Amino acid sequence: MHLTTRTAALAVSAIAPLIVSAPAPAPAPAPAPTPVSVHRGAQPAGSYTYRGTVQAVNALTGSFDLIIGVGMSLRLVHISTSPTTLLAASGASLRLAGLKPGDVVRADCRNTPTGLVASRIERVEVPRP
Amino acid sequence: MRPGDAIRGLTRDERTAFARGKAVFDSAFTPHTGLGPLFNADGCGECHEAPAAGGHGDEVEVHATAFRGGVCDPLIQEGGPVIQQHTTPALKQALGIDQEPFPPSATARAMRTSPAIFGRGLLDLVPDSAILAYADLEDRNHDGVRGRPNRFVDGRIGRFGRKAFVPRLREFNAGAFVAEMGITNPDQPTEETIGGKPIPAGVDSTADPEIDREALDRADDFVRFLAAPTPAKLGKDGRRGRDLFSQIGCATCHIPTLRTGDSPVPALHRREFAAYTDLLLHDMGPDLADICLGRAAPADFRTEPLLDLRDAEHFLHDGRAATPEQAIELHGGEAAGARDRFKALTPAERAALITFLKSL
Numbered sequence: 001m002h003l004t005t006r007t008a009a010l011a012v013s014a015i016a017p018l019i020v021s022a023p024a025p026a027p028a029p030a031p032a033p034t035p036v037s038v039h040r041g042a043q044p045a046g047s048y049t050y051r052g053t054v055q056a057v058n059a060l061t062g063s064f065d066l067i068i069g070v071g072m073s074l075r076l077v078h079i080s081t082s083p084t085t086l087l088a089a090s091g092a093s094l095r096l097a098g099l100k101p102g103d104v105v106r107a108d109c110r111n112t113p114t115g116l117v118a119s120r121i122e123r124v125e126v127p128r129p
Numbered sequence: 130m131r132p133g134d135a136i137r138g139l140t141r142d143e144r145t146a147f148a149r150g151k152a153v154f155d156s157a158f159t160p161h162t163g164l165g166p167l168f169n170a171d172g173c174g175e176c177h178e179a180p181a182a183g184g185h186g187d188e189v190e191v192h193a194t195a196f197r198g199g200v201c202d203p204l205i206q207e208g209g210p211v212i213q214q215h216t217t218p219a220l221k222q223a224l225g226i227d228q229e230p231f232p233p234s235a236t237a238r239a240m241r242t243s244p245a246i247f248g249r250g251l252l253d254l255v256p257d258s259a260i261l262a263y264a265d266l267e268d269r270n271h272d273g274v275r276g277r278p279n280r281f282v283d284g285r286i287g288r289f290g291r292k293a294f295v296p297r298l299r300e301f302n303a304g305a306f307v308a309e310m311g312i313t314n315p316d317q318p319t320e321e322t323i324g325g326k327p328i329p330a331g332v333d334s335t336a337d338p339e340i341d342r343e344a345l346d347r348a349d350d351f352v353r354f355l356a357a358p359t360p361a362k363l364g365k366d367g368r369r370g371r372d373l374f375s376q377i378g379c380a381t382c383h384i385p386t387l388r389t390g391d392s393p394v395p396a397l398h399r400r401e402f403a404a405y406t407d408l409l410l411h412d413m414g415p416d417l418a419d420i421c422l423g424r425a426a427p428a429d430f431r432t433e434p435l436l437d438l439r440d441a442e443h444f445l446h447d448g449r450a451a452t453p454e455q456a457i458e459l460h461g462g463e464a465a466g467a468r469d470r471f472k473a474l475t476p477a478e479r480a481a482l483i484t485f486l487k488s489l
Contacts, residue, residue: 052283053282053283053284055282067205067282069304069317070300070301070303070304070316070317071289071290071295071300071301071302071303071304071305071308071317072209072210072211072290072294072295072301072304072305072308073209073211073303073304073305073307073308073317073321074203074205074209074282075205075319076205076206102282102283102284104283104284126283126284126285128280128284128285129257129258129261129286
């Protein structure tokens, strides 16, 4: 039910984009990848930084799915690795197969014609009481 | 404190933030200002409205997830667990739909009422250690109650939502802007998909994020600073009911008083408050079971905080109970013992307990 006393609609003007890069194409059928936890510094066009929770790892294809988002609004992004992708955990190097569902990672990615490719992945330690 | 009041002890700046946040909370969005293309409501205040902004609502929304082999799938690839019930005219024109399609992989549907959100800033600050202290996974005290925390996808302890899936109030608020209204924001700058499919071109021309950080911060301030209404003064019957509430075991889960941890806001810092929750999940029995979420199985629900119960017009997570008595009688699972003890009370004792509940 609407409140009759509700204030007039909030005038929301165009907001400065959160990132400077162009939107990534949608890797059908998944939603268009868009960073949620982005690095605030200037990023090259087509670059994204995600922080999220690993949902699945496919070591054979060298890719993984990352859950990002807040509250009840979650998104899934598919990220591939390349031979030059750096993986690290607590300063030590890591293999992709060493990532497990539930791990929290920060992934620096660039958009390519085949989708997102990570240049660096860092497993983040999250206190879990 | 009356419903809708700010917590006591705020600074002048914080009171100003509360007032400014209320303006955002009360705003009605349009497609031009970011609404949709999928949405449940056109503003926070459409659902959280009675008896004041932040209060109860009469809307019932639809959630869905899949529970297979003991694992919960929030169906992110099919549009997520919130199934929006409205579309903007542009989306309807493009796809011919009036609501988000129900996810084909779902194994359960849940109905969810809009709760009053008073006192949520206090619940946000209850330390994890305090929540865990009430947990009793092994039922070591043999009372039949086994509270356990839910956890978000990243492992953090959840507090918010009927399944306690969301850890922090800020996250719940930012997510609700998108999941409930289709308003993208700096914390969630991407729109909901249409059952997992991208939004058709030209349907949503408003640039993302559709509200800026200041607007999100203001709305968050308003919710964070909403006071838990002061319980009404109890007479003899109410005091008797309060005693019975503890004696028959209601207070085992509906912990009367919680204490916040550290906060930069003095009015929220290490405050005791009437909460009537343990923020834990409890198995409520098969009759109430609906969806899973996080580590909450279909029958698991977070103990509902009994705040502003006096203004509630329907009860339980889906509003199926018309009175507090019905709600108690529908408790099952871990709450069956307390329910049975309630049913065994004399009519006068039951009336006293209800008098107490209606004072909250």
